[in-house]
Amino acid sequence: MVALSAPYRGLILDFGGVLTTRMRLNGEAFERSEGLTPGAYFAALEDHPDGVAIYAALEVGEATQEDWNRVIGGILGIDSTDLMRRALANLHPEPQIVAAAERARAAGIKVAMLSNSFGIEPYNPYEDKGIWTDFFDAVILSEREGIRKPSPLIYQRVLDALELTGPKCVFVDDYARNLPPAETLGIRTVHHTTDPASTAAILDALLIDRTPA
Numbered sequence: 001m002v003a004l005s006a007p008y009r010g011l012i013l014d015f016g017g018v019l020t021t022r023m024r025l026n027g028e029a030f031e032r033s034e035g036l037t038p039g040a041y042f043a044a045l046e047d048h049p050d051g052v053a054i055y056a057a058l059e060v061g062e063a064t065q066e067d068w069n070r071v072i073g074g075i076l077g078i079d080s081t082d083l084m085r086r087a088l089a090n091l092h093p094e095p096q097i098v099a100a101a102e103r104a105r106a107a108g109i110k111v112a113m114l115s116n117s118f119g120i121e122p123y124n125p126y127e128d129k130g131i132w133t134d135f136f137d138a139v140i141l142s143e144r145e146g147i148r149k150p151s152p153l154i155y156q157r158v159l160d161a162l163e164l165t166g167p168k169c170v171f172v173d174d175y176a177r178n179l180p181p182a183e184t185l186g187i188r189t190v191h192h193t194t195d196p197a198s199t200a201a202i203l204d205a206l207l208i209d210r211t212p213a
Helices: 015-019 023-034 040-046 049-059 065-076 083-087 095-106 152-162 180-184 196-207
Strands: 010-013 110-115 138-141 169-173 188-191
Touching (some): 010 152, 015 095, 015 110, 023 040, 040 049, 065 083, 110 152, 138 152, 152 169, 152 180, 169 196, 188 196
Parallel strands (some): 169 188
């Protein structure tokens, strides 16, 4: 029998690159499938001013997914039809992190997803990958909140949804810049890099006490 390990009662997980396989690998596969020059997709998202602006607007609900499809498709010179679905086609649930979340929840830990949104209409990537509302005690998407990570307010929103204080929660993200605002609320942070087994082991150690009760 397992028992809860004090002091944590909540687990907050990022979606892309944590609950799923690596975003970089997905983007590289997308470039190959669309016949793009290597690096073109990342440049459109991260360097092109229109690409940066539309992604930021999508994340806070000020642009639609179809707006993003049109702008990014235009920058890349490819068909924009259902582009977000195609762009995320090679993103898959990360089995070891998903299993760690399931173990935590089975042990009585509240589990939440906190994601800077990809949009959910017309294509819902969370539902498509099987990581949607039934899997969590709370789902906080930036487009619904009108704010995105690393705004401190969005971390408080997920704490409120879980009805827990910061020191009772653990937060996992693959972007180091998203961790300090959580830490200011007392949340224990874990930087997920490229080793899901290591991250899963950390979560088990923090959240589950395997000493017989």
